[in-house]
Amino acid sequence: MIKYCIMILAFIVTGTTSAFAAETAVLQDAVTQTNINYVWTILAAILVFFMQAGFALLEAGFSRSKNAVNIIMKNFMDVGAGGLVFFAVGFALMFGTTAGGWIGTDGFFLTGIEGQDQTWTWAFFIFQAVFAATAATIVSGAVAERTKFTGYLVFSILITGVIYPVFGSWAWGGLFNGSGWLEGLGFIDFAGSTVVHSVGGWAALAGALxxxxxxxxxxxxxxxxxxPGHSLPFAALGVFILWFGWFxxxxxxxxxxxxxxxxxxMNTFLAAGAGATFSMIVTWFQFGKPDAPMxxxxxxxxxxxxxxxxxxLSPGFAIITGAIAGIIVVYASEWLETFVDDPVGAIAVHGVCGAWGTLAAGLFDTTAGLxxxxxxxxxxxxxxxxxxxxxxxxTFTVSYILFNIIKSTVGLRVNGELExxxxxLHEHDNRAYPEFVGSDEFIEGEV
Structure with a gap:
């Protein structure tokens, strides 16, 4: 009897120990996964932040040298001032507890947020803040070379604080504490063809008009x-940085x-390659030479x-999506140029191709698409x-109204002589290249 009791006791102890070890391993795995999630999210945010350098180089390269400092300043403020207003207001409007699926109502200054670990709130905020800056900086290129810095700065604050977050709450509010009406319908926009890029593109259209x-x-x-812009190598380097950051x-x-x-x-890589290849092919056939800027x-x-x-999307459909986008951007740019001046092609790239990408996400969906x-x-x-x-x-309606209000108050356009x-020189009292005066510039003292 004692022998059997000892055996039973040993079995119970051994089983309990094994169960405890298994439970500990599961908990350790969960902790490890959580830590990996944090590291990956912050690393990705850093990559997206670096995209701002890409946008700055792209816009500066596609513009004339006399406006390069102005473009750099705008890109810094899209992140700087835009990031602050997104912290104060934008994040709450986008991801706070949603009122009727339309707009967030809490979380201003990242306070009063219920049901979320504070450290995850910080990580999620920084990732979303660099997205907001991306939407704002799309506008910069479309209104380049003739817009007052003050007027642009006001709009940059408004798009990161209100315009982008409100639409973002409709599509992405459920990623945090909200529940937008579009996402409730099953809207597919995983990383923001419409939420980020079309929003930026349609705001750019309003501003340019x-x-x-x-x-x-x-x-x-x-x-x-x-x-022509002053440095195609700058623009090319900017796009390589953007491609890198896009991962x-x-x-x-x-x-x-x-x-x-x-x-x-992989889909990101393939679609970009297809876009470049097919835009090159189209211009080669159309103009007789492969066009580098396009x-x-x-x-x-x-x-x-x-x-x-x-x-x-499957890799095959990613290639098709990118290829069609590469074709669309050529013809959209040519059509838009007939009535709106966009020095960098931001409206065609982000607005039009963002709309196409959003449609393609549903059209080629691997589960229920075409x-x-x-x-x-x-x-x-x-x-x-x-x-x-x-x-x-x-986006277009609100942006058009706001740009007109800015135009009537703080001012939006510099006059022809100053342009x-x-x-x-006029906006910042600096030159990007102080030892060089371009043929399209007045030498200081002539004006």
Whole structure:
């Protein structure tokens, strides 16, 4: 009897120890995964932050040298002032507890947030803040070379504080404490073809229309005149930086360090390559020579296009999405240039290709898209089109009104004489290249 009791006791102790060890291992695995999630999210945020350098180089390269300092200043303030206002107001409007699926109502200054670990709130905020800065800086290039710095700064604060967060709450509020009406309908925009890029693109369209074209952009018959930028290598380097940072932009949107980032990263890479290749092919056939600036924008077109569907498209459809975006950007740029002056092509790249990418995310969805495994569901396409339309109506309308208010108050446009002299001297009393005076600049003292 004693023997059996000892055996039973040993079994109980051994079993308990094994169960405890197993439970400890599970808890340790969960802690490790949580730590990886934090590290991956912050690393991805750093990559997206570095994209600001890419935008600065791209915009400066596509613009004339006399305006390079102005562009650098705008990009710094998109992150600096824009980041502060997103901390104070924007994050709460976008991710706070949602009122009727329309707008966040708490979490201002990251306070009063219920149900979230504080450290995760910090990590999630920094990732979303660099996204907000990206939406703002898209506007910078479209209104470059003729816009007052003060007027631009006011709008940059408004887009990061209100315009972007409100639409973001509709589509992404549920990522934190909210619950937007668009995401409730099943809207697909994994990393922001519409939420970030089309919002930035439609705001850019409103700004470019209100501020008007640069002096000399259109001839007496209203035909557009090409105004080349001062450094194509700068622009190319900027796009390589953007391509690099985009891996954080798309794969980082998981906010989870797991195997899902492999497909997202591959789709991002393939779509960008397809965008560059097909925009080059189109210009080669159309103009007889492969066009470098349009090929550069083709990379961005592919990246913007795949951003919505990077997590739910197969690699083959990622290539198709990027290729079509590369074709679209060529013809959209040519059409838009007939009535709006956009020095960097931001409206075509971000607005138009963002809309295409959002549609493609539903059209080529691996589960229920046109070629999905569960059969085509037209309601998905309907929701995608609704989201595209909602982004345009909200962003363009509000931006157009705000730009006109800025124009009537603090001012938006520099006069022709000062534009000819360059915004660097007039707005900042600096030159990007102090030992060089370009042929399109007045030497100081002549004005």
């Amino acid at each position: 209100v501020v008007g074209p640069r002096v000399g952009k259109y001839d007496d018959q209203g035909n557009p005149v090409h105004i 954080g932009f798309n794969a980082g949107s998981t906010t989870v360090g797991d195997t899902s980032i492999a497909l997202i990263a 090929t550069i924008n083709g990379v961005l077109a592919g990246l913007v296009g795949i951003t919505a569907g990077c997590a739910n 070629f999905g495994t569960q059969g085509f569901d037209p309601s998905i396409i309907g929701v995608q089109l609704l989201g595209i339309a909602a982004a345009f109506l909200w 000819a002299k360059g915004l660097d």
